[in-house]
Amino acid sequence: MATQQSLVLESKQGALIISQRPIPQPQTGELLIKVQAVGLNPVDWKIQARGFLVESYPAVLGSDAAGDVEQVGEGVVGWEKGDKVFFQGFYRNERATFQQYTTIPADLVAKIPSKYTYSQAASIPVSLSCAIYGLYAPKPLGLGLNPNIDSSVKQTGQPALVLGGNTSVGLYAIQLLRYMEFNPIIAYASLKHFVYLKSLGATFIVDRQEVSLADLPSAVARASDKPLKVAFDAVGNAEAQEAGMSCLVEGGELITVNSTTKSDSDDGKIMLAVFGTVHLPHTRAFGKVLYERLPQLIEQDVVPARVEDLPNGLQGIVDGLQRLKRNEVSGVKLVGHPQEQSN
Numbered sequence: 024m025a026t027q028q029s030l031v032l033e034s035k036q037g038a039l040i041i042s043q044r045p046i047p048q049p050q051t052g053e054l055l056i057k058v059q060a061v062g063l064n065p066v067d068w069k070i071q072a073r074g075f076l077v078e079s080y081p082a083v084l085g086s087d088a089a090g091d092v093e094q095v096g097e098g099v100v101g102w103e104k105g106d107k108v109f110f111q112g113f114y115r116n117e118r119a120t121f122q123q124y125t126t127i128p129a130d131l132v133a134k135i136p137s138k139y140t141y142s143q144a145a146s147i148p149v150s151l152s153c154a155i156y157g158l159y160a161p162k163p164l165g166l167g168l169n170p171n172i173d174s175s176v177k178q179t180g181q182p183a184l185v186l187g188g189n190t191s192v193g194l195y196a197i198q199l200l201r202y203m204e205f206n207p208i209i210a211y212a213s214l215k216h217f218v219y220l221k222s223l224g225a226t227f228i229v230d231r232q233e234v235s236l237a238d239l240p241s242a243v244a245r246a247s248d249k250p251l252k253v254a255f256d257a258v259g260n261a262e263a264q265e266a267g268m269s270c271l272v273e274g275g276e277l278i279t280v281n282s283t284t285k286s287d288s289d290d291g292k293i294m295l296a297v298f299g300t301v302h303l304p305h306t307r308a309f310g311k312v313l314y315e316r317l318p319q320l321i322e323q324d325v326v327p328a329r330v331e332d333l334p335n336g337l338q339g340i341v342d343g344l345q346r347l348k349r350n351e352v353s354g355v356k357l358v359g360h361p362q363e364q365s366n
């Protein structure tokens with residue numbers, strides 16, 4: 024049996040080690056992908072630290088990838104060996120991405136536009152999924168603002184707020200709000216990436232080092248004289264959720280990225296937790312719409328995050344996850360390269 028190198032979580036809350044594992048076979052409707060680049064996400068270190076989401080061990084982690092089609096499963100049309108694609112993996116060993124080969128349903132991949140590298144493409148899926156499921160996907164998955172990802176659907180001149188504007192998820196939320204012509208788009212973020220956030224569509228940045236979450240509602244009121252009905256919490260802690268809710272008017276809605284939060288309503292305001300994945304039975308239909316629209320969306324309207332390439336193959340991912348855990352990464356996506364040798 025052909026084998027590959029994989030980064031494996033040995034046991035619940037155990038160590039991450041590089042291990043030799045079988046290369047999965049593509050089933051009917053699937054592609055086998057040679058993984059060239061993988062994006063790192065906070066969930067990857069949280070699974071190791073907290074022991075959630077994954078049920079059987081040893082477990083391969085990782086859910087962002089770009090690479091080459093290596094083999095086409097039975098019944099697949101439209102893809103051939105050598106096509107360059109990107110996609111969102113999942114928390115099952117044959118779908119996970121911190122390994123050299125993985126499998127994925129052919130209707131949940133998109134072609135990489137020629138102007139982007141593997142690393143740029145690998146930075147997109149999970150963060151964009153979180154933002155787009157939260158804002159656009161039909162209720163109860165998200166706010167249902169644009170379920171067909173249609174460029175003619177606008178909310179011109181309506182204000183929106185993004186807490187955690189500098190997070191990877193926040194960068195996409197800002198761009199998706201710009202796509203629908205929300206204005207102003209208010210970002211709560213440090214000013215480290217002021218020019219960058221403006222270039223993505225934030226029109227008003229509230230400096231989180233100057234303005235406390237308790238004072239955010241008055242800062243938002245200064246930024247817009249219209250009632251705030253849409254807010255996106257890309258931080259995910261209770262303080263950010265509470266501040267986001269306080270900024271809304273009655274009837275307003277907040278998306279939170281903390282998928283373990285129970286959706287709630289208070290004072291005629293709604294808080295909805297998003298789980299941005301294309302892989303669950305109830306999320307898959309919107310996932311197919313997303314992957315059909317994705318190449319055009321990132322060609323024209325939404326740019327990938329800035330990336331930092333990690334050296335040292337799969338071992339480099341372990342070091343990158345530690346940096347994410349220590350909160351040392353800002354305004355950039357860390358990207359690992361499973362085909363490179365680890366020292």
Ligand SMILES: NC(=O)c1ccc[n+]([C@@H]2O[C@H](COP(=O)([O-])OP(=O)(O)OC[C@H]3O[C@@H](n4cnc5c(N)ncnc54)[C@H](OP(=O)(O)O)[C@@H]3O)[C@@H](O)[C@H]2O)c1
Nearest residue numbers: 065153187189190191192212213259280297298299353354
């Ligand atoms: N539900 C889902 O489907 C889903 C999917 C993906 C991610 N997530 C979650 O979404 C959150 C963001 O993930 P990510 O990958 O986008 O993170 P990330 O890019 O690693 O976020 C780093 C940024 O977080 C910002 N930050 C930290 N604490 C903050 C606070 N209290 N207020 C405002 N900004 C703060 C920092 O911004 P400054 O530069 O301003 O300091 C830093 O730039 C994580 O909790 C993650 O687990 C959820």
